[in-house]
Amino acid sequence: MTQSLTIPRPDDWHLHLRDGDMLRAVLPETARDFGRAIVMPNLVPPVLTGADAQAYATRIADALPAGMEFTPLMTLYLTEETDPADVAAAHAAGIVTAAKLYPAGATTNSSSGVRDFTKIYPVLEKMAEIGMPMCVHGEVVDSDIDIFDREAVFIDRVLDPIRKEIPDLKVVMEHITTKNAVDYVKASTRNLGATITTHHLIINRNHILAGGIKPHYYCLPVAKREIHRLALRAAATSGDPRYFLGTDSAPHTDANKLQPCGCAGCFTATNTMPLLAHVFEEEDALDKLAGFASLHGPAYYGLPVNAGEMTLVKHDAAVDFPKAIDTVEGPVTVFDPGYPVHWSVA
Amino acid sequence: MTQSLTIPRPDDWHLHLRDGDMLRAVLPETARDFGRAIVMPNLVPPVLTGADAQAYATRIADALPAGMEFTPLMTLYLTEETDPADVAAAHAAGIVTAAKLYPAGATTNSSSGVRDFTKIYPVLEKMAEIGMPMCVHGEVVDSDIDIFDREAVFIDRVLDPIRKEIPDLKVVMEHITTKNAVDYVKASTRNLGATITTHHLIINRNHILAGGIKPHYYCLPVAKREIHRLALRAAATSGDPRYFLGTDSAPHTDANKLQPCGCAGCFTATNTMPLLAHVFEEEDALDKLAGFASLHGPAYYGLPVNAGEMTLVKHDAAVDFPKAIDTVEGPVTVFDPGYPVHWSVA
Numbered sequence: 060m061t062q063s064l065t066i067p068r069p070d071d072w073h074l075h076l077r078d079g080d081m082l083r084a085v086l087p088e089t090a091r092d093f094g095r096a097i098v099m100p101n102l103v104p105p106v107l108t109g110a111d112a113q114a115y116a117t118r119i120a121d122a123l124p125a126g127m128e129f130t131p132l133m134t135l136y137l138t139e140e141t142d143p144a145d146v147a148a149a150h151a152a153g154i155v156t157a158a159k160l161y162p163a164g165a166t167t168n169s170s171s172g173v174r175d176f177t178k179i180y181p182v183l184e185k186m187a188e189i190g191m192p193m194c195v196h197g198e199v200v201d202s203d204i205d206i207f208d209r210e211a212v213f214i215d216r217v218l219d220p221i222r223k224e225i226p227d228l229k230v231v232m233e234h235i236t237t238k239n240a241v242d243y244v245k246a247s248t249r250n251l252g253a254t255i256t257t258h259h260l261i262i263n264r265n266h267i268l269a270g271g272i273k274p275h276y277y278c279l280p281v282a283k284r285e286i287h288r289l290a291l292r293a294a295a296t297s298g299d300p301r302y303f304l305g306t307d308s309a310p311h312t313d314a315n316k317l318q319p320c321g322c323a324g325c326f327t328a329t330n331t332m333p334l335l336a337h338v339f340e341e342e343d344a345l346d347k348l349a350g351f352a353s354l355h356g357p358a359y360y361g362l363p364v365n366a367g368e369m370t371l372v373k374h375d376a377a378v379d380f381p382k383a384i385d386t387v388e389g390p391v392t393v394f395d396p397g398y399p400v401h402w403s404v405a
Numbered sequence: 406m407t408q409s410l411t412i413p414r415p416d417d418w419h420l421h422l423r424d425g426d427m428l429r430a431v432l433p434e435t436a437r438d439f440g441r442a443i444v445m446p447n448l449v450p451p452v453l454t455g456a457d458a459q460a461y462a463t464r465i466a467d468a469l470p471a472g473m474e475f476t477p478l479m480t481l482y483l484t485e486e487t488d489p490a491d492v493a494a495a496h497a498a499g500i501v502t503a504a505k506l507y508p509a510g511a512t513t514n515s516s517s518g519v520r521d522f523t524k525i526y527p528v529l530e531k532m533a534e535i536g537m538p539m540c541v542h543g544e545v546v547d548s549d550i551d552i553f554d555r556e557a558v559f560i561d562r563v564l565d566p567i568r569k570e571i572p573d574l575k576v577v578m579e580h581i582t583t584k585n586a587v588d589y590v591k592a593s594t595r596n597l598g599a600t601i602t603t604h605h606l607i608i609n610r611n612h613i614l615a616g617g618i619k620p621h622y623y624c625l626p627v628a629k630r631e632i633h634r635l636a637l638r639a640a641a642t643s644g645d646p647r648y649f650l651g652t653d654s655a656p657h658t659d660a661n662k663l664q665p666c667g668c669a670g671c672f673t674a675t676n677t678m679p680l681l682a683h684v685f686e687e688e689d690a691l692d693k694l695a696g697f698a699s700l701h702g703p704a705y706y707g708l709p710v711n712a713g714e715m716t717l718v719k720h721d722a723a724v725d726f727p728k729a730i731d732t733v734e735g736p737v738t739v740f741d742p743g744y745p746v747h748w749s750v751a
Contacts, residue, residue: 164616205630206614268552270510271666272613272623281614284551317663319738320617392665 062373063405064345068365069332069352071096073194073233073254073305075167075324076119076131078102083122084386085310088328090129092404094365097194097305098131100159101168105136109149116154128367132156132360134194138171139178143185150191156360157231158186160195162217166279166323167309169196176217180224187227192360194231197240198280207264210280211239219243226250231359234259234307236280238290244301245294252359254305255295255351258325260338261396263288274316275392278307279323295351296344303355306331312389327394330380334394336371336402370405378403408719409751410691414711415678415698417442419540419579419600419651421513421670422465422477424448429468430732431656434674436475438750440711443540443651444477446505447514451482455495462500474713478502478706480540484517485524489531496537502706503577504532506541508563512625512669513655515542522563526570533573538706540577543586544626553610556626557585565589572596577705580605580653582626584636590647591640598705600651601641601697604671606684607742609634620662621738624653625669641697642690649701652677658735673740676726680740682717682748716751724749 074089074096076082089096098119100106106115112133119131135146135158149155160179161172173179186193197218198209222230232240232253244253258278263285267276276282294302308331309324316322327334332352339348348371357364377399383390420435420442422428435442444465446452452461458479465477481492481504495501506525507518519525532539543564544555568576578586578599590599604624609631613622622628640648654677655670662668673680678698685694694717703710723745729736 202611202615203631205609206611207630263551265548265552267618268613268623268627269548271668272618272620273666274618274620275665277614277618284553285549317665317667319621319663320619321663322617 063370064336064348065368065370066349067353068094068367068369069304070094070356070365071306071308071331072231072303072356073097073099073256073307074328075099075101075307075309077310078115078118080387081310082119084384085328085391086119086122086129087124087127088384089308090123090127092332092369093129094367095130095132097157098133100134100136101161103168105168105171106134107136107138107141108145109135109152109154112149112155134159136161136171137173137179137182137193139173139175141179141182143182146182146191147185147189150189157192157194158182160193162196162198162200162213164200165196165198176221183221183225183228187225187229190229190361192229192231194233197232197235206281207283210235210237214239214243222251233305234280235291236283237287241290241294245299247301252301252303253294255291255302256305256307256325257327257331257334258282258394259288259291260295261334266397274321275395276325277321277323278309278325292338292342296339296342296347298347298350300350300355300358302351303359304335304352310386310391312386313383313392314389316392325394326391329384329393330400332369332371332404333378333380333400333402334396336373337396337400371402372405374401374403377401409716410682410694411714411716412695413699414440414713414715415650416440416702416711417652417654417677418577418649418702419443419445419602419653420674421445421447421653421655423656424461424464426733427656428465430730431674431737432465432468432475433470433473434730435654436469436473438678438715439475440713441476441478443503444479446480446482447507449514451514451517452480453482453484453487454491455481455498455500458495458501480505482507482517483519483525483528483539485519485521487525487528489528492528492537493531493535496535503538503540504528506539508542508544508546508559510546511542511544522567529567529571529574533571533575536575536707538575538577540579543578543581552627553629556581556583560585560589568597579651580626581637582629583633587636587640591645593647598647598649599640601637601648602651602653602671603673603677603680604628604740605634605637606641607680612743620667621741622671623667623669624655624671638684638688642685642688642693644693644696646696646701646704648697649705650681650698656732656737658732659729659738660735662738671740672737675730675739676746678715678717678750679724679726679746679748680742682719683742683746717748718751720747720749723747
């Protein structure tokens, strides 16, 4: 007997597409399954202005293979010099959907990020006024704060003060990894949503560090202890519309992962939907997958649900996914959950 | 003005020398600075019997370059099949100094280790009777126990019951990494000592995981959060004779470190004594270095202090250490503390 599940075509509310050859290599992996994606602006140099975002959107459109349908939702990279008027104009023109706050140094290509958060209050106030969401990488970067505490400390020291100062600002906590963040979102009354990645529903920190060090499981924010993974699973499968899918899929070549200081990121674009079907089935929550992957994100962003559909099929035999995708820069390993998966996209 | 410090020639109470070409490559790095070392028995296949240990000691002697003086203190690898009579005979003959308990699967080449600890009680009782120490890798391996909890859980579930059952057994907790272990040793009244590695005095888990994943800082037991590093520093520099140096220096080639499942171990044989001088100076405890590196270990093992001396010299300029040592299998990266070091061995 074949089990199948049909849901509205999903979206990815946090995605790294990069640029040039890498963009051309990874874009089809996302466009095959997803209608839209919030595209991260942390290129080198970053996407700082409406003009930058417009140019990047054109490059993405040019890289899309013929016959594929995909809409990139562009974002701006917030810096202490971001011009509120430029942001508002780009948003009004429909060029950008959101702006992204990176604490300086928090993750890949974040050195242009914000050090003094009060300096961006004028642009955040403008965003609140025009209803433009702020996406945030929620980690402090102080070297004296333990890596596993950085998300919880960010909520207390940075995010909560910003939200109290500008309560009308619509916030998306990206790639939450802790029970602290789940609880913070749950306790909010308005203007707070959170994305959860595929890999944070599957791995905890033992997967990175027990029995050998596994750079392909390393991302930022780093996976935490099991209690946090369980809290993320409970949130994702709860049906609560404040939690939705953002894969944070990030293509780093094996050479850049397996080096003395390896890059942060997991590449999950290729197999996210089958993995999510596996996870939601494990949690006896397949009826909640449409909400998490297809409905809650558009609702939070004030966008329509995609018109198309996706059918996921469960097979008796385990499904083979590519171990890696080839790129001009070298192979990019596809996230391996470490167990057989029986679902595929029809 | 040149500062210098002369101490009795130190020993390394926990060392991996491997075998064959690797043994020849790494042995001089230890023999240059250390009089003796407790040599780990986790070869493939492991050092199981007195005859194995005798043969391995001969291979080590054969690999020692002419003109170098070094005495390997041999150990046996405890399994559920270890013969108490063979252990006692090897100890009586002066072939072996201690026996090592690895929980099965805890670290490199530990698959032959112990699963049911009660099965080794007869050999541990024999060791208690003849005054032969047990060295122990103190981590449980249960997949449901968080990697950062495994040492503390081992103390509660495994080590404390063994010590209560066989109070006359002399135990060395190897490479302790937690305040829990420091406190457990401190609270003991007899028959418990602990080795501390060079690298655990220098790095915490942020060094492995913040701003990129750094396999060269990965070892087992893995470095913990800062509070634990500070507890280890306080113990090592306290003058308490129950804490002494065991580098756990382990040569893995860069190819084996920088792979999808990288090997556990830091190679510190080359620069341990300058690094320790740096650490003890930072703690204003240079007067305690002789105890930690040269006196406490022999006292615990009931052996004489080495006859020779070592002088450490502090330079105005930072000292250069080799980035790696060459081996037939490929380069082995030398532990990099991440800051300039001004001490060298005279």
